[in-house]
Every structure is written in structure tokens, then in C-alpha cells.
Amino acid sequence: MAAEEGIALVDKDEQGVDRAFREEVLTGLSYDQKAVPARWLYDDDGSQLFEDITQVEEYYPTRAETEILTERGADFANAIGPGRAVVEFGSGSSVKTPLLLRAIDPAAYVPLDIAGDFLRAAAADLAQQFPGLAVHPVEADFTKEVALPPETADMPKLGFFTGSTIGNMVPRTGVDLLRSMRATLGAKSMLLIGMDLVKDRKVLEAAYDDAKGVTAAFNLNLAHRINRELDGTIPVDALRHEARWHDDYARIEMHLVATRDITFEVAGRKFAMAEGESIHTENSHKFSRRSAFMLLRAGGWTPLQRWLDRQERYSLILCRAAEERIAP
Template structure:
């Protein structure tokens, strides 16, 4: 049977969460970290978004994996400790198990209950792989427990989740990944590239409203965490492309004037006022390679799709 374990590093710090949310809601431009999109329901909604025909990152990245599977395996080598950051349902990593043949798989996610369910599904499908799941928030720190093998670490960060960080934040995050790689480690990362704005709008504002539901669900999560009285019907999902910053932005916009209250504060939102919930930065290949170099990675191999919409990179820690 599969050797498996679950280590819960992330424990809800109610005071810290409330302080962070309070500061975001009271900021001149209200904003909430995208990590609060991922409660149990939010994680399931995002998994459904990845199945949408409009959501090109998932299918394009999957095509790259399929077409270049052997090359990717030659670049990364086999027998690694595969550390899957933001693992979600673990399916992307599992699609590479046969090629990469990891000796240990370490899925990492802040949505603890959702990760437990995903790992339970892996138990019977891949009995030959040791699984050590980590329930943790890796966005600000990346300290791995001793149960994670220290040699030949391959960090896996697919789906262009790196785009949720500003370029400065991304450089700092990649530097932490580099430090955690150790001498013989590396990074396999997906990066969304600059493309036609029409494709971006279709992907982040889909026709059946899954992304809208994903975004609006954050309000219900805030109600549980902070005790706010948000009513999702008072808000709408807004997607826009910020050309100067080369990023898609997600917002929640008030449909009418509303006053949101919670234990330690309140804020009146005028009709049309927004809460900024997520960014997704898009890169040129050159800009992203510079970011990897700045973080301490080198010897980069990269693969892309025929349209040049998406890029997968394997970089070695130096």
C-alpha cells in the first residue's frame, strides 16, 4: 500500500487573519489576498474552471506536458522528491508520475480539507509512491519539515499561479523556492504569456459564470472568517486587463450602495466601488527568464505551444 502521511502546518490564526482582512477592507482601494478565494468550495470551483473550454491555461499546459513529456523527464531526471505547490486536486502532478517516477510526492495546499480528499484518492491509484501531504500557506514562507526528503527536490508550480504575485513578489518567492531546492534541486513551472486580450477576457469571465461564482464565493468566506455581512447578490464579478502592468485583474463591484459591518469596523461601498481580489500577470519569455536568473536559477529548458500562449520551464538551482 501507499505510504502516506498528512502534516498540517497551517493552523488558522484568527487574530492574524482578522487583522489582514480588516486592513484590506479599510484600505483606500479595498483589496483581499487571492488566497482567501480558496476555501473548500472555492477550491472545487477552481477545479471546475480548469475544465472550461475558455480556460486555455489548463488545456494548453496539458498539451505541452503531453507533447514534451519525454524531454521534460530528461531535463528534470527521474526519482525526484516532487513538491507540488498549490496542489489542488493533485491531477496535474499525477499526470506526470509515469514520466518523472518520483520517489516521494509532496502536495502542498492551504485548503487543508480539500487536500485531504485529493490525497485519499491517490492512495489507491499510485500505491508505489510515498505521499507526504502538507497543509500549509507557502506564499510567505517555505520551510519544509524533515519528513520531506532533502535530496533531488523538484518543485512543481504549474498553471501560471506565479502570476498571482507582482514581479517583485514573484522574485522573492522564487528566491525562497531556490533556497529550499538545495544543491541538486530544480523548479518545473508554468508561465502564462502575453496574448490577445480577447482570449484573456474569455478565460477569466467565462460564459457560464463559474469564475464569477469563484470570485463571489470569497464574500461568503469573509463572512465566516471576519463576521462580515456581505450579501453576494449586492456584488458582481468584474474582469479587466491592465495593459500598463500586463495583468488581468479580478474585482468585486458593488451593484448598489452597501454598508458592510463586522466586529471591529465597517465600510460603506458606493455603487460601482470595487474590491480587488486577484491579479494574474502575463510575461514575455525573456522577462520571465530574467526573473528566474534573478532568483538564483540557471540552465533553463523551456517548452511552449504552437500559438505561444503558454510556457513551461525547468530551471536548476545554482
């Protein structure tokens, strides 16, 4: 079955600009520590660059996650069962998503992503690989509750959230996202989520600052996107990519650092950065078993099973939606 054209749920103005993108960029650039939420790294160009990142030698999470999905298919089939609608938060990986779909025999596949063209291309690719599977792409901001296609209304749901993307959020925002996912998927749903593990600092920093500069291009693409979509005048050649390990928060931080004093405009507003000042673009939190389970439980999910790759660098965790408690 071919992928449907998809449902668009992104709020754009008359010029086609995502209103939330403009608002969050302008707000973030006004902070003392300038910051733009990581989700805006993933326009169509950014999504493709991230796919390229997954192929570089230093970036282990994709290989580790793929290893688990390849070797534990029978475990997933037994724990999840057939007939669920797989709702993937983020456009499907050409490698990882088919491994899960083959293992569990789903009734439908619903990829959710804010990058519309990339979403539709990924959905079309999956539809070709699985001609008997109903594919319903939805262009939406999955950080908020999303109305799923009516064709899947009566199907039990399995959320699929790979790449340890949950690590991009600070704990409070991560809890909010997990609760939003639970609301999207509904009662009696399940969630299979990837969560990266704490490990040697040098390994972590290299994974986010590869020798080929692919991650740098991914980070700098945000500035190009701001210039293109928000009438920005950011001098991209005056910014450099930097990855920093922050031990107190158990996270890698990505920054765009000014190499000289600069001034620029975005959507008609003026900004300035002194040499050495940065725009904080992404966090990537790393987890222990305890911190992962605490976050999941706070977000309304009960962990059921946990799988690690052979080198114990990465985890996939299967959860079920916790029952809602009614206050007395």
C-alpha cells in the first residue's frame, strides 16, 4: 500500500513560516545565554544531515540501537505482539524502523514529524518496503498531543522513539513530552524508547564532534535555516560548532560559538554576540538505569523490559502506559 499524502498539523503564517519556530528563535536569542530548542535543527536539510551523522565512525548510538533491534526481534515480538499501530515520533530511519516492523507484524504505521518533505519521503520508502502495511504520515509537532489518523482509532498503539531523542530535553521537558506521548497513544498503549547511557567523556565528545565535520554542518544548518526562513542575517562563517560534556547534568551540550563580535537581524529584530558567546542548540542527556526509569515513571510509563547492546553503551526500554490515578 502506498503511503498517504499525510496530515499537516503545523501552524504556519501566510508566508508559510512556522509560527512556533519564529517565536522560539526570537525568544531564545533574547536570553543572556542564547538558546534555540533542538527540535528546530530538524528541517529537511537538518534531518538529512542527521541521517549522515548516523553513518560516521564516532557516532555509536545508531549502530548500538540497530544491533539491539537486529538481535532482539523475537523478544520484541513476544513482548509486544502483532496487530498494533506503530506510531513513530520522528520520521522513520531507513535501517531501524524496518527491523521493528518486520519483528512485530503491525497493523499500521504512523510516522509523526515536523519536517514535511523528509517525513513523506521516509513514509513512501517504508510503504514500498511493506506493500501490505497501511502507512499514514502526519506532519505535526510531536512534542504536543497529536490527533492520530481515524483509521487507527480502534488499534492498540505502540510508540517508537529512537535515537535517545528524549535526551535532548531537560528532565522537566522530557516528562512533559512523555506525558504528551501517552495522551497521543492512549490507554493500554506501549512505548519502545531508546535511551543512551553514561560513558567515557572522550567517547561522548567525539560522537558529537566527528572528524569529518558532519555534526558541525548539522549544527550550523540551524543558522542557515534561520537566515532562510526568518529573514536572518546571521554571518554563519563567524560561528563554529562546539560539543561540551557537562558532568553535573550528565549531558553533552552543542553550541554555536561566535569567533568574533557580530551583529545580525532575525525577523526584523536586532541581536548581537560578543566573541566567545554562544547559542546553545542542543542537549543530549545520558542515563543510568535508575535515572531512565525515574524519568519514564514520572512521564506516565511503567518500564517492562530493558535491552542493551553487547558493549552496554545504549538501551532500548519497553514500557506500558501507567494507569491514570483519580484523586480522592
